[in-house]
Amino acid sequence: MPDSNLPDRFEQIADREHGLQRSLSAAQLSMIAIGGAIGTGLFLGSSFAIGFAGPAVLVSYLIGALITLLLMGCLAEMTVAHPTSGSFGAWAEHYLSPLAGFLVRYAYWAAVVFALGTEVSAVAIYMRFWFPTIPGWVWIIGFTLALVLVNALNVRFFGTVEYTFSALKIIAILAFLVLGGWVLFSAPHGSGMGLVNYTAFGGFFPHGPWGTWVAVLVSLFSFFSIEMIAVAAGEAKDPKRAITQAFRATFLRLVLFYLLTLAVILAIVPWTQTQSISGIAQSPFVTVMTRTHIPGAAGVVNFVILIAALSAMNSQLYITSRMLFSLSRAGFAPAFFGTLSPAGVPVPALLLSTAGIAVAAILNAIYKDAAFAILLAISIFGAMFVWLMVFVIHLRFRAHHSANTLAFRMWGFPYTTLLGATLMSAALISTLFAPAFHLTLLYGIPFLLILTAAYYLRRRSIQPS
Template identity: 35%
Template sequence: MAKEAQKEHNQVERALKTRHISMIALGGSIGTGLFVASGSAISTAGPGGALVAYIGMGIMVYFLMTSLGEMATYMPVSGSFATYSTKYVDPAFGFAMGWNYWFNWAITVAVDISTIALIMKFWLPNIPGWIWSMVALVIIFLVNALTVKAFGETEYWIAIIKVVTVVVFLIVGVLTIFGIMGGHATLLENFVYKKAPFVGGIPAMLSVFVVAGFSFQGTELIGITAGESETPEKSVPRAVNQVFWRILLFYILAIFVIACIIPYTSPDLLGSSATDVKISPFTLVFRRAGLASAAGVMNAVILTSVLSSANSGMYASTRMLYSLAKQGYAAKFFSHTTKRGIPLAALVGTTIVGLLTFISSVAGPEIYMWLVAASGLTGFVAWVGIAVSHWRFRRAFIKQGHDLSELRYRAKWFPAGPIFAFILSIVVIVGQDLGAVKHMNWEAMGVTYMAIPLFLIMFLYYKIKYKTKLIPLDEVDLSKPDITKE
């Protein structure tokens, strides 16, 4: 397995620099979840409830990233946690985890290019939306087909745009809170308005955990990019260590600013959606400060965010399909790479799936909605896989007589970190639609929780067919590739 991992690491182009990895990690956690969905979180649970939920989810994501960082610096491969699940848990677990994650991002690409068509209507409402979706898909394909560096540079500059937007928003927001811009100083009055700061109790806060979880999905791309990093032992720990503080700065402060300026009872917050930039909380705050062109600017920023999500999704799903083929979990054809190290066959295969899914959104909306629903929980399932794999990796590492000083990067607060992440991920998965569970609405439950039986079917299929077993800790393969050699 170590030789295969070494061969994989040498076949792909190691062109992602430390600045790329850091910005990809940041870009993965800043998107429509922050720019738009944060408004509905405040509306649902109040300012205090939203802040508690996002802080809790931020801590969980930090622990997950440190777990992933420890394994990724020990063995940097494009298969990331799917490969670790195979090596440290059970081949059947790795098989299901890999296909689960590929499916997640392949469908997400289709969702994102559909969203791009809706966003473009803001400027050009008379042009058919499918044209913009096709243009976006072609651009994303070309960026991923050129070089790894092209992908890294694209994500880097898109992330820069998002960072600048958030920083400007925070500055304008603080000035508005104190009445320096926008007239009336709100200070903390909206934190004690009516039922604030906590609205709806624990159930409302739990529902916001779900929103926050979707907002933070994409941070695990750190593990995928490690396989093509020039110096994973340096870039991955740096990116991981910055995740927590970035989440704290960009999410917690942004939600605090929004909550101070806009009361949780505002109907605009309740109606927040990824396709209506006019009621994005960022747009509302900018307008309150007297910036009339806010909607156009925020629409452009949200457009870049969705493009970034689709671009990252194409990259992640392509590398996962490539890795699955390398491990024998997918057709060998998908393991072929170009001279520049691009897994072109896997890229074409993923693009075709994304294209067919997008076409279904036009030709058969019901099929499309089921596909989207089926991918809904796959990101959280991947997080569970990261926590389980790290738990098993560290226990096997110690049991086989290794010393923690051998690790180039060490996860924080083990074993509390992965245990906390595992439990909270399960809570969020179960809490997706408690109303449907309570009222035994089988159709709603089927749509919401479809990803779980799909994962179990893949797991049981491989386990029964190949009669795999949980790998004993003293038999876990801890050999690692020498990434310093070509």
Template identity: 40%
Template sequence: MTSQETLNKEDEERGPEQADTLQPGLKNRHLSMIAIGGVIGAGLFIGSGSGIAAAGPAILISYALVGTMVVLVMRMLGEMAAANPASGSFSEYADRALGRWAGFSIGWLYWFFWVVVLAVEATAGAVILESWVPAVPQWAWALIVMVVLTATNLASVGSYGEFEFWFAGIKVVAIGAFVAIGLLAVFGLLPGSDNPGAGLAHLTDSGGFFPEGYGAVLTGVLMVVFSFMGSEIVTLAAGESSDPQRAVSKATNSVIWRIAVFYLGSIFVVLTLLPWNDKSITEDGSYIAALNSIGIPHAGQIMNVVVLTAVLSCLNSGLYTASRMAFSLGRRGDAPAPFARTDRRGVPRAAILSSVLFGFVAVFFNYKWPDTVFAFLLNSSGAVALFVWLVICCTQLRMRGIILREAPERLVVRMWLFPGLTWATIGMISFILVYMLFDDTAREQVLLSLLVAAIVIVIACWRERSRKASRKTSRTG
């Protein structure tokens, strides 16, 4: 008997109230804010300055290209998730459409990506908190934020949703206010603004719109693509809501304006308030530099609060996402059976604790061996976002036919111009991966990520072969 069959049998014996299932504890407002805030990662606040320095105003095209790709991927994922909401989302769909090896591989790679992110975000938050309260060492702050958010996730899915509602709310309000205030300043409508040079002319007055050449757009793509990771979280969370189909449909339909406002809108504001080559953009950060340019007092501290909120939001969602993927893998027999256990509140405690344990280990590596062991973890998980999006595209090509054959009425969200746009998206993602191989700064990242992916796929194929051999032996015996 497989671990999946064992779990199902024990669920029947325990009864529906005690079965190992996730509970619908997320409200519509939780999912709405998770969907909105999911596309606003800490990378937008921290990494945008480097992208602007590398490509100039043309970074807007880089953000638009990646944003379009993410919109298309989310549309594909939304089609599958609305038809069949699942805690493992794309991993479960890949399992069915492409084979057990695909679901196993992308599920574990995605889990690996998020447990490394836990260490990155915990450290980033600790740096900010230590600057405010230097009496507490950085490692202690990292421990504190990890423990607090672990407790939140262990309490109930509702407590996760409530924390994320407020974290995401602060990010949304902050970005919205930044765009509104910035546009007023750009068009000379902000009272008291002391940046008379602000305006659309900044898009071309310092070497033109492509000051670093047309190829810089692709360099910019590599620098900004990973700041979009997280938009798919809402499809995992939808499985714990009372109306998952409606939640997924709403989230995928709104992803266009979210990316347009939060990414393109905010970067446009920065580029019109300051020349792209202003040193303060890289020294202070793009958002702080923009706020300082129009005389907003305490801009640095304001943005530190917003960045800390974004970090905590990413940490909170990262722990949730990793644990739900581990739970899904456990339910399918691709992870230790305890991962598939839930308590009476529907919380997968073993999956959460195991995920945070690896997060703690990664934090330790970051402090002990930042340039060797942790650098390897960081680089070997760096391209996983692109792998996930590529698998989503390939899965959707197969899942459309499965849905139409089994339950066509569930196809309430449809990918546009199928299959043409699906193949075009596969081409875009593949091009980025190949281009990374020729980029000096990205080559190591993609090669190490491919190495780890290859190892996981080999393990997946070996497991599947062993499983088939075991079934064959049991039948003949």
């Protein structure tokens, strides 16, 4: 039975996060999500997915896109009803329990912090293309300082920079698709390019159904960050209109870009020459451009994917600072992290959120190429846990809201929500049996137990004796 008092009680949670500036447009919301999702996951992580699945990686990304579509339906419905920077963390607190809100916020914050580490590790790899003798940590520190400054000024400036970064990525991907299409259609017979590469090296499913499913895990990491729209909605000019427009535009662009670019890569270069499981020397995009023998093409593409990684880092710094801000305003983190600068930016939360970059710098110095794989396996836990919790929260959300009162409704409820929860549960369990992801639950389960203990210890400390 819907509870008419619930919206009022949620307003009490949302009011804690006052002070943020509502100045982001629908276009900027969409570009923030694209900025986070079109980065290392596509330009570098795709080589991991190809290594697991071969040409069947296209099926893997289709499954990942289906899960993402289901998630976005749930997110759009709840975000239109409750636009706040706490987003799914605030919803979990409200519709499930304060403990759930605590776990979701911290798991997401940690996931994006470590995802920041994957992006900055990728930056070190990209810069090696031009400067092979300079240590990666030099680039990590330099680019981090620049992006922290961008985020610390004001949200409007951040939105402008991110919009520019993301627009450049979109133009570059479109140019890559056009150039790749021209290379394929103009390639002479016997060149080793074309659809024949989809089946010539072990068939379309060289590693069978299991390899295809494991690649789904990488695809989820690639689509991870699309949920940033829900977090950024707390600073949108017109949340209800902006959110629905941004979700639709973002999903269509992501699916189009991921599937088409992977299809072109697999047709130009045999999958056995682009795949990687343990370490990466360069992006498969650079490998493709090298194969075309167009002068300077590989360097241009390497520059573009460098911008893509910096764009993703920019978005992720924004999101982690807002989630830590929400934790602080909820009383789940020190009050210092809930303070705002005169420009309305949570600068203390922003600075702490660079922790993942520090971890990446250390891992990069010790393990070099393997740093990316380690950080991917760790960061993916928080992402999958939060996505699973979004489906669970949505089931509770609908139990308290009549469908005809919602401005935006998830199609096919409850079956679509249950399907999403089932697929995400299967993905999480699968990490136990995929060697490349053995760190995922090894890190994730103890992390949740530690968070739970911290929650109860904190609650006990603030209760009167």
